[in-house]
Amino acid sequence: MLFEVVMSGSGGQGILFMGNLLAQAALREGRHVTFLPTYGAAMRGGTANCVVKVAAEEVASPVMHRPHAAIVLNQQSLNKFGPAVRAGGFIIANSSAIDIAGFSRDDDVRIVPVPATDIAREVAKTDRAANMVMLAAFLSLEPLVQSASIETILSASSSLSPDVIQRNVAAFRAGLPKHFAAVTVPKPAAPAAAAEMPETASPVIVEAPADAVAAEGAVEAPVFDVDGYVAPWIDSEKCSTCEECVNINPNMFAYDHRKKAYIKDPNAGPYKHLVRAAEKCSEKVIHPGYPADRSEKGIARLIEKARKFMQTGGAR
Numbered sequence: 001m002l003f004e005v006v007m008s009g010s011g012g013q014g015i016l017f018m019g020n021l022l023a024q025a026a027l028r029e030g031r032h033v034t035f036l037p038t039y040g041a042a043m044r045g046g047t048a049n050c051v052v053k054v055a056a057e058e059v060a061s062p063v064m065h066r067p068h069a070a071i072v073l074n075q076q077s078l079n080k081f082g083p084a085v086r087a088g089g090f091i092i093a094n095s096s097a098i099d100i101a102g103f104s105r106d107d108d109v110r111i112v113p114v115p116a117t118d119i120a121r122e123v124a125k126t127d128r129a130a131n132m133v134m135l136a137a138f139l140s141l142e143p144l145v146q147s148a149s150i151e152t153i154l155s156a157s158s159s160l161s162p163d164v165i166q167r168n169v170a171a172f173r174a175g176l177p178k179h180f181a182a183v184t185v186p187k188p189a190a191p192a193a194a195a196e197m198p199e200t201a202s203p204v205i206v207e208a209p210a211d212a213v214a215a216e217g218a219v220e221a222p223v224f225d226v227d228g229y230v231a232p233w234i235d236s237e238k239c240s241t242c243e244e245c246v247n248i249n250p251n252m253f254a255y256d257h258r259k260k261a262y263i264k265d266p267n268a269g270p271y272k273h274l275v276r277a278a279e280k281c282s283e284k285v286i287h288p289g290y291p292a293d294r295s296e297k298g299i300a301r302l303i304e305k306a307r308k309f310m311q312t313g314g315a316r
């Protein structure tokens with residue numbers, strides 16, 4: 001079964017780090033995973049968010065469809081993504097920063113208040129580890145991956161100092177054994193509007209247009225805001241190991257244990273390497289995303305070239 005979770009907060013709350021950690025842990029455990037981050041809006045004062053999908057089978061699209069769960073670290077994120085969670089799903093809300101009293105749904109969704117910032121301050125001496133408490137609370141409710149996988153990846157992170165790793169692990173462990181009480185989201189006082197998503201829903205991640213989804217399992221057509229950052233991704237399952245991408249930049253592209261290519265580090269070279277790899281890829285399974293840094297020479301032309309590879313399935 002596919003499980004889809006959206007994570008959201010403000011820039012600097014480690015949302016993408018949390019999503020990446022979950023995605024890596026699932027990958028490590030042999031599952032099929034997509035990770036779709038965006039923080040373009042956050043740079044303009046909005047929310048940073050990402051969508052992680054984990055499944056036993058190949059995942060057709062990384063685009064948010066109807067998440068089973070949301071992990072929200074600020075009020076704006078609850079307002080934006082709370083309504084998107086499917087009926088029967090749940091929301092982990094950072095109650096140190098969110099007032100859940102005004103949130104309502106006319107269907108069956110649970111909300112789990114977790115005082116993550118307070119816990120992080122207490123055990124890790126920093127607000128910034130609240131994301132780890134939230135991830136642990138999520139895994140307590142939905143054991144999508146083993147906590148040991150998270151800790152192993154966290155401990156091996158070369159981008160964090162030993163002190164930061166230690167604080168993150170402490171915050172993660174503090175969230176694990178706690179059984180935070182879930183409460184049912186109250187029904188709205190007045191009949192809800194017909195629309196399932198609010199008008200304030202993310203301009204970056206949107207559900208595919210209805211006519212693009214012909215049948216269950218059909219490929220969704222992502223719609224992206226070209227002004228914002230969209231991370232690159234590879235439909236790794238379809239990779240034929242032709243070596244084109246790893247030859248272009250072995251620091252940016254690598255093979256996993258199955259000899260399928262994945263994006264090792266999107267920042268390990270210029271954006272043109274991503275675009276060139278997408279063009280050279282024999283299976284057309286590389287999606288170069290859209291860059292955060294627009295200062296690269298010829299960037300407008302590169303983005304224009306990238307566009308045709310941003311539909312699932314790529315350009316033929």
Ligand code: SF4
Pocket residue numbers: 234238239240241242243244245246260261277280281282283284285286
């Ligand atoms: S270029 Fe495409 S098919 Fe070739 S190794 Fe890279 S992802 Fe796989």
